[in-house]
Amino acid sequence: MIQSLRLLIPALALVVVALIPVFAPTTQVLLTLALAKSLAVLGVIVLLQAGQVSFGHALYFAVAAYTATFVGKVMGGGEIVVTLLAGAVAAGTVSVVVGLFVTRYRHIFFGMLNLALSMIFFSFLEKFYFVTGGSDGLSVARPTVIGLSLERGPFEAVLFYGSLGLVAAALFLTDRFLHSSIGQMMRAIKTNEVRLEYLGISARHVLLIGYVVSAVLCGLGGALMATAQGIVTPEYAWWIRSGEFVFIAILGGAGSIGGAVAGALIYESVRTYAAAFAADIWQMVLGFILLVIILFAPKGIMGIFQGLQPRAGSSRTRGGTKVEPAE
């Protein structure tokens, strides 16, 4: 009963998002890009549960995007199911190797090591330009969808509704994961890692699992972004993009997985329209929004939303997942 109520609001929200392009068709691609980004942000939020922030998750975004592109090239266009899967698997694989190293670290060091690794990959993408196309990147051929070759219009529609479905599934599974024992142990890393060790649990191991989950989510987002955009560039791995994921996570509300979607939708809209109507100061606009959110609503948009409904809010904060300002 509570479980079904808990899912009602997100389900309604997704229906609303699904209907936007019906009334404003030109927003469809923008929404698809925002949904792709929201998957990456979801990944960042998973790590935030353990109190860890990665300033290098663009690494997985880029690894998956380039993998999807190369797989598409090898297949001569490719099949979207295969390219997305390949991207996610590549991100997952890299994250196991990197995770074994970075999960030894916490907080600033964790964040900065991730940053360093993503910058190495960024430089690599720019350097090996005979393979990666350098800073101009590579264009991504339009893949088939379950064997069907689609024109731009139908393809974009399929991509949008497919992304929506993917995001819904990712939200559901991530929610289940975070409420499982392992997910809760992630939060335990944040509050008391020593005790976790004295329960016989390897905090590194738990963090590694969370790290891989978050990387796979980021990877899915990156592969989807590459497909929707039709191009991959090294900018996918640039540190400011990682910062942007963290930004969106906080904007949406780091404690709530729904915040990933809400944050990404709002961020993309603001960014796009700011770039259009305040071309000279769009960064400044975003900076001020970020400051206002952190100073006056540190729980993000979802926090504001929950604040409006005290009942729903208090019942959720308990078993759920929220990031509070440190006491």
Added chain:
Amino acid sequence: MKRLLIAAATASLVLTGSALADEKPDILKVGITTFLSGPASVFGEPAKAGAEMMIADINADGGIGGVPVEVYFVDEGAGGEALLAEYRRLVEDVGVDAMFASISSGNCTKIGPLAEDLKVLNIMWDCGTQRIFEENDFRYSFRTQANATPEMLSTVLYLLKTKPDLKTIAVVNQDYAWGRDSWAIFSTALKQLKPDVEVVAEFFPKFGAPDFSTEISRLQALRPDAILSTSWGGDLDTFVRQATQRGLTNTSTLVLPLAESSLERLGGALPAGHIVGARGDHYFLHPEKAGDAAFTSFVDDFKERTGAYPIYPVFHMAQALSALEGAYKKAISANGGAWPGDEAVIDAMSGLTFAGLGREVTIRDDNQGVEDQLLGTTVRVDGYDFALLDNMMMFDGDAITTPVGMISAEWLETLTPEFVDSVAFESFSHGS
């Protein structure tokens, strides 16, 4: 009289009855992507200022075909997603009639297929990668200037003509697609045209590198005859200044195909005797425009308005606007004076000849523009506190542009040392 964008009127047949008259719009909307943030805004901002001035002139004369032009600028520096999203918004929501995109070759590559999907006239107004029309067959995209191949080939030609005894060369390029691509073209051409030149060092410092001290030390030890750098903006300025400060310019000749855009900023830092190019025949003291009142008054107005002389992106913008105007005129006349449909304007772009603020440019069958190339050697002249160009050569665009249907790399491989003397060019000296 201040009309600048004089489209070369091309005689065209009036195809009676074959075209339907579209309703004449109140406004002709044009979207322009340009860099307003990031390092490339050194090109984007002057181009934007130039566009605003030139469009004001067009509108003062009644607009294009009697329709005033309204312009929308998009910041390429806002990143790929924002750019593509905004591009779509302008085409689908605002309903622009033409898009000018873009400065970055990467963005041109991204936008090419999108323009095909959206079926919108897309003028690639500044980007230089030769791949665009060699690897794609676009209907809706056109480039109203040359590409990297003629730009680099003309640089090699100028270098060999002015330094026939060239023995050694080194390169210091920015580490991104342009830096790598331009070196690939340059070195391929050089190897064909003068096979015995030795490349003694290849440096690709990262884009935006603040310091070239180590590279300069190394180059001082190697003492190559010439040092190529296709860098631009702050990177080029820094490199040239550091090279001059440390005396590298006394021992090697700098070959700087994009330095026309840095001349004024470099001020006294660029000494005489170094080779400068302009990505086309773009120069605020264009040797053939000295008596052209429209040209000189634009240059003066631009200097007055922005505090600097116009640089090649401004000239590229002029060409794009001139092409747009020319295409509409051609299509209107083909339509018996009635307002043409979108597809008719696209058709009119093919084979169009137009002129911006330099020589005429013609759009070929593959939608690539053919443009002549101007290079010169720096000279210090009284009355200017920065280097000007002397010993200029203007190379014929037809001879140095990859033929339609060929890939540049393959075409360059077919060149021989005799090519150097066979290419047509005209010489000019400063003040001539």
Added chain:
Amino acid sequence: MNATLFALALFDGISYAALVFLVAVGLTLIFGVLRVLNVAHGSFYALGAYTTASIGSAIFAASFAPWLAFPLMLIAAIGVGILVGGPIEKLLLSRIYEMEDVLQILVTFAVFMILEDAQRLIWGVQPLFEATALNALGTIEVLGITYTVYQLIFLPIVAVAVLVALRVGLRRTLTGRLITAVTEDREAATSIGIDAEKVYLITFMVGASLAAFGGALASATTSVVPGMGADMIVLSFAVVATAGLGNIEGAALTALLIGLGRSFAVYLWPEVEVLVPYLIMLFVLLVRPQGLFGMPDARKI
């Protein structure tokens, strides 16, 4: 690689390291005391460079004496530290010390975004270049290679002077001791009546001034362009993490390591040059998780 080339690589590495140290040391100082990783640090670097270059261009165009370039750098740096750094600490950072480090970093990230656009609004996008200071010192020939005295001799001297001044300042002066006390144990320092707020403010202004000073010194050798701060931040992070967060001498040594690594890379294997700082960082942290000079902190249970 012969002895001459080795020496040349050494010179180039040292002069580059000097500049890197000057920027990174401010970041590490701020982190040591405030425990905030300041992403906006790169913006101070850029502001220092812009201020120096634009004022310099104006006054030297009016034929002021070239030696004024040196005091100008110092004044510009201190001005940026106090007038920009001060309000940022007072109005923003002072409100977030109790927050999670994620939020703290993001606040400085927001400041970075705002300052990036602010620079463009104030100075436009055309590269600035003002090399009066560098030209005033002339050149020197070493092993057949011409160097600028500014880069080869002046910058390393300034870096060493700053290092010594910081060491002495932190140990011998009252303010320095207060800063050290807060660095070592924030609670204890506050409990014996040290005004931590004031210490934070002063430290932040000093740190920001150091970054701006780095920018001011760099402005004589490089073009001042939009976006110049973004790269500097990442490099400074690498230095600070490799050194051990909050460690000033460590930052000096790491800067030297990175500077030399980079210049030797240019001589031996130019393709890996950009990767050098990160590779050094990864290698060091693999062997010593807390950085070269960092102390592992054990939790009391």
Added chain:
Amino acid sequence: MTERPLLETRHLAISFGGVTAASGINISIYGNRRLAIIGPNGAGKTTFLNLCTGYLKPHSGQIFFDGKDVTRVEPRLLVRRGVARAFQIPQLFTEHTVMENMLLAGAAASRRMSPFLPMTRIPERKDVQHILEMVKCEHLSDRPVAELPEGQRKLVDIALALALKPKLLFMDEPTSGVASSEKFEVLEIIAGALDMAGVTSVFVEHDMGIVERFADEVAVWNRGEVLFRGSPQDVLAHPDVMRDVIGEDA
């Protein structure tokens, strides 16, 4: 034939910057007993616990648990062998409720974790509920631990350790921070739970009254050494102990 000790240390030594915190400790801890460790501040009591539970690695010496060498074994691996620990400052998961803390321990103990089964529905729920009842905290199930008073936090801390079904439990001052009027009551509950669970325990304690009442055996620590060991009565009657330990403590 003598009984094999559950835990045995041989010549265990460690020092921190010249201060010796353990100087060759030899001690055997036998099953089904409660051993109290007493001694003045700085005698090395907590260090001994940290060594036995793997938090610190000895500079020399060995530790055997259940006859096997466990020197330098990581805490979490020691836990899996049956050595649990409660802390002087309760170490809890402050963003979770009491029940969630216990469920984390339950999940940790079984180490069978599905990534999609909600923690609230794991099969170990019954076991941990029972342990909460043993420490008389079942009524606190849904309270966030951050809200609990110190005494109850101590109990939950011990319950977490018991949920691991250890053979041996180390407790560092189980009654510190508890109001003196409640100390006996708290220890009564702990002792009852330990008996019910059949867990051998070692606890550091300052209050002689509590030692006398709840310990089966007492070991006296001083300057990193075991000064004396015996029944509570013997120890409390020993003159050195009276001088070195009680004298200071009183």
